Amino acid sequence: MGRTLGFPTANISLEGNPSLPQNGVYAAQIEVDGQWLPCILNQGRHPTLPQGAPTIEAHILDFSGNLYQRRVTVCYRKFLRPEVRFADASALRAQIARDEADARAWFATHPFCESASILETPEQSV
Template structure:
């Protein structure tokens, strides 16, 4: 019930403030609406704040809309609505090391199963390593060229040569470059990965130039 969930938030997380949308509701039959939550807040000592809706192109931004965009691979549009890139975090785990053999070493990212993951394909992403933000290319899927049958998120971090095994990694999705493809020839696969990396490089360079222009630093 809404009451049980609120009690859990208060007791386990020591919740002091709850921020919700205008039409938000918790529990069976949407019993935990804003008025009910405010009443509970008065009883258990937390405040409820209502966030006014924000619209883009005449449509109110909602989590449902953003999830639909992510499910379609439209990570760039989701980024526009969120005001930031959609991100996934997880631990870097051991893989088959095929990427290293192909000349494009990858970090295999293990993410929590409940997270919304964009559809299989190749994406331009940023990889956050400590305080540094690296350009990268991520492949999501089962690597059909190797008949592995194992679904993975593999991230090639452009220019990075360190060891990430066992470390936490965050990736920010910028744009979907293409769907996952099957290649019968390893040389074709390597050539395509090279093209993916170059396309990502161009995208990141354009973003950097645009950011500098926005800050008044004209590009010659």
């Protein structure tokens, strides 16, 4: 779904992930081939454009590679906001752009994880 909005995402299976933080949008990091990259992550049911079961979708900032069928590790860093139902796809697209700007600003002042367990608990400090 993210690609159709102009924000391609890695869709991550919820299966086998024992404890997840609350649904919402996060500044996060994703490990791809041993390299940690910043991303914005939505965990939940995407209420504006509902499609099936809850998912985790990560939009990796400044990344254009293909992650299909690849294993990735996610580190939740900062809760940005709860999931919200928007009036239409255009309003959702505008909010995703704001989420990306908020995540970039947060990463500018916070160091990256060097390593993380899969789906570690999000950092609560601002």
